[in-house]
Amino acid sequence: MSYSIEKTEHYVLILLNESKFDKSITPEIEKQIVVLYREGLTNMIVDFSKVLEIDESGLSLLRKATKVCRAEQGLFIVCTKDDDILDLIDDEKIHEIILLPTTDEGIDAVFMNDLENDFRDHKDDDFDLGEENGFTEGKF
Numbered sequence: 202m203s204y205s206i207e208k209t210e211h212y213v214l215i216l217l218n219e220s221k222f223d224k225s226i227t228p229e230i231e232k233q234i235v236v237l238y239r240e241g242l243t244n245m246i247v248d249f250s251k252v253l254e255i256d257e258s259g260l261s262l263l264r265k266a267t268k269v270c271r272a273e274q275g276l277f278i279v280c281t282k283d284d285d286i287l288d289l290i291d292d293e294k295i296h297e298i299i300l301l302p303t304t305d306e307g308i309d310a311v312f313m314n315d316l317e318n319d320f321r322d323h324k325d326d327d328f329d330l331g332e333e334n335g336f337t338e339g340k341f
Contacts, residue, residue, distance in 0.1 A: 215233070223259055278299040
C-alpha cells in the first residue's frame with residue numbers, strides 16, 4: 202500500500218499512489234484519519250488522481266471521514282478527474298463530501314471554508330450601526 206501524507210497548519214493532503222481504494226488500503230487510511238483528527242486536523246484533501254476503483258469499504262470510509270470533518274466545521278475533499286470515480290461517489294449521496302478536479306482547488310476550498318467559519322464566529326453585536334449618522338438599534 203502506497204500513500205503519503207503532507208500536513209500543513211490548515212489542511213492535510215493525503216496522496217494515494219494506488220489504483221484501488223479498497224479493503225487492502227482503507228484500514229490503514231482510516232487509522233491515519235483518526236490520528237490526524239485527534240491532532241486537530243479537520244480539513245482533509247485526498248488526491249484520487251491515480252485511483253481507478255473503489256469498493257464498498259472505500260465508500261464507507263469516505264462517508265465516515267466526511268461526517269467527522271464536517272462535525273468540526275472542517276472539509277473532506279476528494280480530488281479526481283475520473284468520471285467513473287466521480288459518478289460512483291456521487292451515486293452514494295455522501296452528505297457534504299466535496300468533489301473537485303485538482304488538489305489546488307481543494308486547497309482553495311479549505312481557505313474559503315476557514316474564512317466562512319471565521320465570519321460565522323463573529324457576533325453580530327460587533328456590527329457598528331453608525332450611531333453618529335443617526336442610526337440606532339431602536340429603529341431596526
